[in-house]
Structures are given as structure tokens and as C-alpha cells.
Amino acid sequence: MKKVYVNEKWCLACHLCEYYCAFAATGSDLMYKVLKNAVINPRIRVEEKGNISFAVSCRHCEVPLCVKGCISGALSEKDGVISIDKSKCVGCYTCVLSCPYGAIMPSDSGVMQKCELCLSTKEGEPQCAAHCPNGAIVYEER
Amino acid sequence: MNVKTYKYIIIGNSAAGIGTVEGIRRIDGVGSIAVISSEPYHTYSRPLISYLLEGKTDTERMKYRPDGFYEANGCDTYLGVSVSSIEAGPHTVTLESGDVLKYSKLMVSTGSEPFVPPFKGLESVPEKFSFMTLDDALRLRNAIDRTAQPKVLIIGAGLIGLKCCEGIYNTVTDKKGSITVVDLSPKVLSSILNDDAAAIVKSSIESKGVTFHLGQTVSEFDGKRAVLSDGSELSFDILVLAVGVKPRISLVKDAGGETERGIITDKYQKTSLEDVYAAGDCVQSFDISCGKSRILAILPGAYRQGEAAGLTMAGCAYAYDCAIPMNAIGFFGLHMITAGSYEGDVYTESDGGSYKALYYKDNLLKGYIMIGNVARAGIYTSLIREKIPLDSVDFGMLCKEPALMAFSQKYRAEKLGGVVI
Numbered sequence: 001m002k003k004v005y006v007n008e009k010w011c012l013a014c015h016l017c018e019y020y021c022a023f024a025a026t027g028s029d030l031m032y033k034v035l036k037n038a039v040i041n042p043r044i045r046v047e048e049k050g051n052i053s054f055a056v057s058c059r060h061c062e063v064p065l066c067v068k069g070c071i072s073g074a075l076s077e078k079d080g081v082i083s084i085d086k087s088k089c090v091g092c093y094t095c096v097l098s099c100p101y102g103a104i105m106p107s108d109s110g111v112m113q114k115c116e117l118c119l120s121t122k123e124g125e126p127q128c129a130a131h132c133p134n135g136a137i138v139y140e141e142r
Numbered sequence: 143m144n145v146k147t148y149k150y151i152i153i154g155n156s157a158a159g160i161g162t163v164e165g166i167r168r169i170d171g172v173g174s175i176a177v178i179s180s181e182p183y184h185t186y187s188r189p190l191i192s193y194l195l196e197g198k199t200d201t202e203r204m205k206y207r208p209d210g211f212y213e214a215n216g217c218d219t220y221l222g223v224s225v226s227s228i229e230a231g232p233h234t235v236t237l238e239s240g241d242v243l244k245y246s247k248l249m250v251s252t253g254s255e256p257f258v259p260p261f262k263g264l265e266s267v268p269e270k271f272s273f274m275t276l277d278d279a280l281r282l283r284n285a286i287d288r289t290a291q292p293k294v295l296i297i298g299a300g301l302i303g304l305k306c307c308e309g310i311y312n313t314v315t316d317k318k319g320s321i322t323v324v325d326l327s328p329k330v331l332s333s334i335l336n337d338d339a340a341a342i343v344k345s346s347i348e349s350k351g352v353t354f355h356l357g358q359t360v361s362e363f364d365g366k367r368a369v370l371s372d373g374s375e376l377s378f379d380i381l382v383l384a385v386g387v388k389p390r391i392s393l394v395k396d397a398g399g400e401t402e403r404g405i406i407t408d409k410y411q412k413t414s415l416e417d418v419y420a421a422g423d424c425v426q427s428f429d430i431s432c433g434k435s436r437i438l439a440i441l442p443g444a445y446r447q448g449e450a451a452g453l454t455m456a457g458c459a460y461a462y463d464c465a466i467p468m469n470a471i472g473f474f475g476l477h478m479i480t481a482g483s484y485e486g487d488v489y490t491e492s493d494g495g496s497y498k499a500l501y502y503k504d505n506l507l508k509g510y511i512m513i514g515n516v517a518r519a520g521i522y523t524s525l526i527r528e529k530i531p532l533d534s535v536d537f538g539m540l541c542k543e544p545a546l547m548a549f550s551q552k553y554r555a556e557k558l559g560g561v562v563i
């Protein structure tokens with residue numbers, strides 16, 4: 001299965017991935033229209049310290065602790081992709097407690113959000129990887 | 143008599159039972175499965191009953207698995223049907239109707255039941271409820287709806303009592319009623335919080351207008367009146383008993399299986415009875431954060447044990463051997479996450495509405511408590527669960543905030559970069 005992989009050697013901490021992530025969810029055609037002055041809440045987050053930086057998003061784990069621990073049945077796995085049914089989520093945070101990567105977080109509405117590989121967006125594939133200028137984020141089969 | 147035979151029989155239709163079905167079906171796509179439960183409902187999320195009363199979910203959305211789950215997994219269901227006994231020798235279970243079903247492998251995932259200590263005069267209380275099932279929640283809601291200015295008394299300031307408090311709060315407050323909580327322990331959530339954390343949570347709930355009487359028990363009930371151990375009296379309309387829960391062990395115990403407080407199993411969830419497995423709230427789990435066998439009674443653990451048992455029952459031995467206590471819970475928008483055991487040295491930090499305590503010993507993180515800011519708590523959980531040596535990470539940085547930056551470059555390359563090392 002294709003997944004998002006990160007190589008910190010090439011990451012410049014430009015945070016473009018975070019912008020493209022936030023933008024992908026809007027369905028809009030122009031980024032500045034929807035993100036200008038907005039506080040973004042992306043599902044991919046860059047960690048940086050000194051000259052080290054890297055982006056973190058859902059690993060779509062083979063043993064997804066978030067799915068197995070989900071108390072409401074909102075998180076599920078299909079064909080290796082882990083997604084969340086926001087209508088079922090009550091925002092209990094058990095997935096935040098479970099995820100070893102800290103890759104799941106509340107959305108602006110309070111229920112949880114996570115990377116779903118942009119599969120349901122019009123682009124149909126992860127926009128963080130598609131727009132990473134340095135190849136520090138790739139979407140590929142390994 | 144024609145006895146119906148199944149390859150797998152699962153008693154209990156909740157987290158552990160569903161985990162068992164999913165575990166079995168990963169290995170065995172065809173073996174016949176029967177799911178039996180006393181509760182007459184499609185599998186639902188037990189912890190969501192408070193959210194149901196709060197209006198944050200409904201009976202459709204709180205289904206633990208979608209409609210069609212049983213058909214898709216080839217399960218016969220016996221819902222609203224109780225098992226009265228297990229006959230381990232002949233491999234049969236007897237239903238309350240007297241019908242007998244035969245199994246090759248049996249899962250006992252009977253969960254827990256409310257523990258009610260013998261209160262003097264309890265039988266005189268007209269409206270009293272537990273808060274464990276969907277039916278409990280619906281009946282409690284009905285009682286509140288029919289009472290003008292309902293005064294609700296909750297016995298138990300643990301997870302279930304306080305979740306119930308939150309669930310009914312809006313309705314009770316809208317009706318100009320009141321909620322009072324009594325607990326024998328001097329602090330709230332005594333099983334998961336230390337004193338400082340409990341004080342923060344208590345005052346936050348108090349600020350909503352909920353009254354606490356802690357370090358107190360009820361010495362006597364008399365109709366709609368309770369006398370507390372310090373002699374003071376409370377009047378109430380509706381009583382919720384949430385003192386505690388106990389594992390439902392009788393089926394296995396009566397069949398001659400080994401039990402202590404909970405059902406005893408090996409690491410594959412097998413009981414001492416041949417071909418009988420058990421998982422979830424009804425069993426004792428081995429807590430790797432303190433090295434002891436104890437009752438954990440949490441949903442993620444129930445699911446994982448059920449899944450491990452299902453895989454094993456279907457012929458692919460699998461152990462869920464990294465159980466730890468862990469809870470994510472919130473009250474009135476204040477979230478908290480706790481995990482592990484609170485032993486060893488402690489790092490604490492509090493700032494505004496947030497609080498954090500990290501417990502560490504022998505070069506390992508043993509447990510933690512986070513209140514308010516709980517972002518990325520799972521990174522701490524993974525340190526406990528995977529027993530990652532603290533000298534292999536930047537623990538000083540981790541104390542400040544959970545981040546992958548504090549791990550080695552090698553760890554990150556493996557986890558984020560898919561580099562196989």
C-alpha cells in the first residue's frame with residue numbers, strides 16, 4: 001500500500017505541507033482565499049528544533065492502536081487506510097491517548113481529525129507530499 | 143434433543159466480544175459463530191451512554207459497529223438472551239430458556255456489573271439506578287424527565303459517577319434541579335488521579351454548581367432522604383449508585399474455572415477450562431507498568447484481549463501482553479489523560495488550567511497524568527507500553543512536551559521514514 005514517508009534530511013521546516021493539508025480539506029481553488037489570516041489546524045505537523053525538522057502525520061499503522069482503542073467505533077481501517085467517521089466521534093480523546101506518534105488531534109469542531117491521505121478530496125492523493133518542494137515527504141509503495 | 147452446534151460461541155456482545163469476532167474472522171472466514179448477549183441491542187459503545195444523555199450522540203450513531211456487522215461476519219445472534227451455565231465437559235452452554243448450544247471454542251466476555259454495598263434502607267428508595275447499560279441510561283433519563291426540579295444524588299465520584307453527572311447536567315440544570323455527589327474517598331477519580339490533579343478536576347466540576355461530599359458515605363437511606371456518615375442529611379428525588387464495578391465471573395467460576403477477583407487466563411486469554419477463553423472487564427489482566435495481575439476494566443484493553451483470543455481460538459496463537467491502565471476522559475470540556483502506574487520519581491508541571499505529572503523509575507516511564515493540555519499524550523503512552531529506556535531519549539525535552547524530536551534519529555527514520563533497520 002502507498003503511504004506517506006518522511007525523510008528529515010531534506011526537510012527545511014517550510015511548513016508548506018501544513019498549508020497544503022489545511023487547504024486540501026477546504027475544497028477551494030485558491031489557497032489565499034481560504035487561508036489568508038486563518039489559524040490553520042492541519043493534520044500534518046512539523047516538529048523543529050535547531051537544524052532538525054520533520055513532518056508528522058498518521059502512519060496508517062498495520063496495528064492501528066487508535067482504531068482498536070476507539071470507544072465509539074468512529075475510527076476504522078479499510079484496505080490499510082485509517083479514517084474517522086466524525087459523526088460518530090464524541091471527542092473522548094482515547095485515540096490521542098493511544099497514538100504513539102501524536103498524529104491525531106481535535107478538529108475545530110471538537111471531534112477528532114487525522115490524515116486520511118486526501119483520498120476523498122478532489123486531488124485524491126496526499127497534498128503534503130505532492131507539494132513538498134524538497135522530496136522530504138513522499139507518497140509511495142515500499 | 144437436537145443440539146445446535148457452533149464452532150465458536152461468544153457470550154457478550156460488547157468490546158471484548160466484538161474483538162473476538164474480528165480476531166476469529168482474520169484467520170477463519172467460515173467457522174460458524176454465535177454471539178449471545180443479555181442485552182437486546184445491536185452492539186453499542188457502553189461508554190457513550192453519558193454522551194447519549196448529553197445529546198452528543200444518539201442510539202444510531204453510538205453503535206459500536208455498523209448495521210450489517212453480524213451478517214458481514216457470518217454471526218448468528220442471540221440478543222436479549224442470557225446464558226445460565228457452561229458445561230465445560232460436554233462443551234455446551236445452557237440458555238435461560240433451557241435451550242442448549244454446543245461449542246468447539248467458547249469466549250466468555252461477560253464484562254462487569256455494578257457493585258452495590260449493603261446500604262441500610264436502600265430498599266426504601268423509590269427511584270434508584272445504576273449507570274452501566276443503555277437501558278440504565280434510558281430509564282434514568284425518563285425519571286429525570288418526569289421529575290420537576292429533580293434533585294439527583296450520585297454515590298461514587300469515580301469515572302462512571304462523574305460521567306453520569308456530566309451526562310445529565312444540562313437537563314437537570316434546565317429543569318432547575320441539582321446534582322450532589324458523595325464518595326467515601328476524600329478525592330474524585332481516586333483510581334486514576336493523584337491529590338493535586340483530583341483537586342483541579344473537583345474544583346472545575348464544582349464551578350458548574352455540582353456539590354460534593356467527599357470522605358463520606360451514606361449511613362442510611364430513608365425514602366428520599368440520605369443520612370451521611372457525618373450525620374448531615376440530604377434530600378433527593380433520584381439516586382444513582384456508581385460505587386464501583388465487579389467482574390462478572392460466575393459462569394466460569396460455577397463451571398469450575400479458576401477465578402480470583404476476575405477470571406484467570408493465560409496470556410492467550412485461555413481460562414483453566416479446556417477450550418474456554420475470557421476477555422475484557424471480567425478477567426484479570428497483567429499490568430506491565432507495575433508487574434501485577436489486576437482488574438483493568440477499560441474498553442481498549444477489552445477489545446485487544448478479545449481480538450487476541452479470537453486469533454488464538456481460530457488457530458493463530460496471539461498474546462496481548464502489553465496491557466496497562468489508561469484513560470482519556472473529560473468533564474465539561476476539561477480533558478484529562480492518564481496511563482500506567484504512579485510510582486518512582488515524579489516530574490510535575492502546572493500552568494493555568496493545565497497540569498502534568500510524569501512518574502519514572504528504573505530508567506522507564508511508569509505512568510503519567512495530564513489535565514487540560516493533553517496534546518500528543520500517546521507519545522508518553524508508547525514510552526510506557528514499549529518500555530523505551532529513558533536514557534535512549536531526551537527525557538528533559540519530553541518532560542516539557544511529548545514530541546518525536548526527543549527520540550533518536552534512528553527511531554524516527556524507522557517510524558516516519560519507513561526505513562527498515
Ligand SMILES: Cc1cc2nc3c(=O)[nH]c(=O)nc-3n(C[C@H](O)[C@H](O)[C@H](O)COP(=O)(O)OP(=O)(O)OC[C@H]3O[C@@H](n4cnc5c(N)ncnc54)[C@H](O)[C@@H]3O)c2cc1C
Nearest residue numbers: 154156157158179180189224225252253422423439440441
Ligand atoms: C458510563 C461508563 C463510561 C465508561 N467510559 C469509559 C471510557 O471513557 N474509556 C474506557 O476505556 N472505558 C470506559 N468504560 C468501561 C468500558 O465500557 C468497559 O471497559 C467495556 O465496555 C468492557 O467491555 P466488555 O466487552 O469486557 O464488557 P461489557 O461492555 O460489560 O459487556 C458485557 C456484555 O455481556 C453480557 N452478558 C453478561 N453476562 C451474560 C450472560 N450470562 N449471558 C449473556 N450475556 C451476558 C452483558 O449483558 C453485556 O452486554 C465506561 C463504562 C461505563 C459504564
